[in-house]
Each structure stands twice: as C-alpha cells, then as structure tokens.
Amino acid sequence: MREDDSDWFSRWEQDLPSPDELIPLSQSLISPDLALAFDIRSPGQQPLHHHQSAPPTPSQANSSAEFAADSSDLGGAGDEPARTLKRPRLVWTPQLHKRFVDAVAHLGIKNAVPKTIMQLMSVDGLTRENVASHLQKYRLYLKRMQGGLSSGGGGGSDPATDRLFASSPVPAHFLHPNRSDHFMPSFVPIATLQQQQQMVAAANSHLQPPQFHQRSQIAAGHFGSPTANGKFDASFLARQTQTQQRMSTTPTLHSPVSNYVEDLESANANGGRTVLTLFPTRDD
DNA sequence: GTGGCAATAT
DNA sequence: CATATTGCCA
Numbered sequence: 001m002r003e004d005d006s007d008w009f010s011r012w013e014q015d016l017p018s019p020d021e022l023i024p025l026s027q028s029l030i031s032p033d034l035a036l037a038f039d040i041r042s043p044g045q046q047p048l049h050h051h052q053s054a055p056p057t058p059s060q061a062n063s064s065a066e067f068a069a070d071s072s073d074l075g076g077a078g079d080e081p082a083r084t085l086k087r088p089r090l091v092w093t094p095q096l097h098k099r100f101v102d103a104v105a106h107l108g109i110k111n112a113v114p115k116t117i118m119q120l121m122s123v124d125g126l127t128r129e130n131v132a133s134h135l136q137k138y139r140l141y142l143k144r145m146q147g148g149l150s151s152g153g154g155g156g157s158d159p160a161t162d163r164l165f166a167s168s169p170v171p172a173h174f175l176h177p178n179r180s181d182h183f184m185p186s187f188v189p190i191a192t193l194q195q196q197q198q199m200v201a202a203a204n205s206h207l208q209p210p211q212f213h214q215r216s217q218i219a220a221g222h223f224g225s226p227t228a229n230g231k232f233d234a235s236f237l238a239r240q241t242q243t244q245q246r247m248s249t250t251p252t253l254h255s256p257v258s259n260y261v262e263d264l265e266s267a268n269a270n271g272g273r274t275v276l277t278l279f280p281t282r283d284d
Numbered sequence: 285g286t287g288g289c290a291a292t293a294t
Numbered sequence: 295c296a297t298a299t300t301g302c303c304a
Contacts, residue, residue, distance in 0.1 A: 089294095089297060113287060128286090133297060136289065161295080 065125040066091050090130045094167035099123065100134060105171040141165045142174050 067088035092100075103120040104112040114132040121131070141162060 087298095092296080115286070129298070132287075133299085135287095137297085139288085164296090 065096060065123045065130075066093055067125070087125070087127070090126070092134060092164055094164065096123065097134075097164055098168045100131070100138070101168045101171070104135075104138075105174070109174065138165060142170065145170070 068091045090096075099121050100117065103117045107116055107120060112135075114128045114135055117135065118126055118128050118131045
C-alpha cells in the first residue's frame, strides 16, 4: 500500500492543478447570464486582446457573439437584477450571419423558427429575440429578392442594408419553396437540445461581457459606416480565418462562394461523396 | 408560450 | 442606420 510516505506527498503536490487550470473550470460553473450580468471575464484575459491560438481541442462547437457596448454606461446596471439586465446590442457580423443562414438552411424553412435557429447556432449570449429580429429582416430581404423587379430605385438589391445579407450566399430552397421534391431536412440533429443548449453554453462560457473596444479601427473591411455618432463600432473578427483556401481562379470580390448546404441532397444522391457536413463545422 | 409581422423606439 | 422592443394577432 505504502510506497514511500515521504514521496506521495510531493507527488500529490506536483499534481495539483495550477491556478490557470482551476479558474476556467470555476468559470464554467457560472451561467452566461450571470457572467454577463456581473461583468465577469477571464482573469488572465484582458478584454482587449482576443487570442485565437489554434485551440488544441478541435471541438469547436460554438462561437461567441460580438457585442457593441454603448459608450455611455448605464448607471443602474451595477446591481443584482441579473435577470432583467440590459444586454448590449448584438452586432451581426458576416460570420454570425453565416451561422444564421446555415442554421436556417439546415433546419429547412419549415423548422426555421427563432428558437430552433438560436439553438442550432449555439452562440452563447444570443437570445431568441436577437434571432427573431434578424429573421424578420432576413425574410424581407429574401422576399424582395424573388419579386425583386422594379427597375427604379426601390426594388432591387443595392441598399446598404443588404450588404450583410449579401455577404452570405442564399440557399436555393429559400427562393424556391415550390419544389416537388422537398424532403427538406426535418431530421434535425438536435433532439433534446433544450437542455443541451444550457450545458453547451456553460461548457464554453467564453462569454464576452460588454466590452469597451477602443481601437475599432483594426477591423478589416468594415461594413457599417464609421458611425458618425460617438459610438464605437466594434466589428471584430471573432476568429481568424486560419484554414482559408486561396482560390486563385475566383476572386473573392463578388463571387458568392457557394459551398453550403446540399449536405442532405448529396448525402442522398451522391454515392461517392458524402459531404455530411455538420453544421458548425467552419467559421469564416 | 411561441411565432410572425408592422410599427415604433433607441 | 442597425437592432431592439412593442403591440396585435394566429
């Protein structure tokens, strides 16, 4: 039983987890809402730098929503009403929108309701209202794409409002709900996701509490106008595109890279090429 | 309770 | 201007 009584202790001592290993664990016990409410962030992580140093664990299930914090801090928010706390405005970055579109595409228009979309996206901090609002706008966008005629300035497709939507390819079935063979994905990998969602959120609670970005100048393209107001437009890249393929033949300018959906169809009709693409498989 | 949609607010 | 919120209804 006893090997070396004098040794086991030093061993035990050595095997003690370092504070760095402990902290994240304790944080995962904090619900995203609480973290948001109390403005809790990772001790060793400054709100400014966001390092994405190739996570050793390939299990990327979730990305964090990016928020824009209003420069004017609300006074009464420092208290306990964690429930009714006011969340920062959600910034729908192209990446986030892509997730949204993918979710809708994979759900099928039938099941693409705010709640399920939100669940499938599994972006922590994302609320049903966020999705609902965005979905509403997105539907209008789709609507006016199909009937989009009108040579005049009203109809078409240019308003800066559409820039976001244009950043992500629109699945074909969105425009043609009338297809004889529309066995759209009703299988939905999420079974009891209602509960899983919470666990997932807890597991990767990298929640980003209202951040006060200052150098919002670094963002590459910048989609929104420089916000003539005094507000900080924090459009950041959540993740650096690490595995980006260079398509030398097709300039990225206005060619909607069409590598989306079809996972269902190809899996069904394509014998040699089962593209069983899990939904949150990439994030560009 | 949830979803959709228009209007309205921030 | 982009989201959020609200009101009203299915």
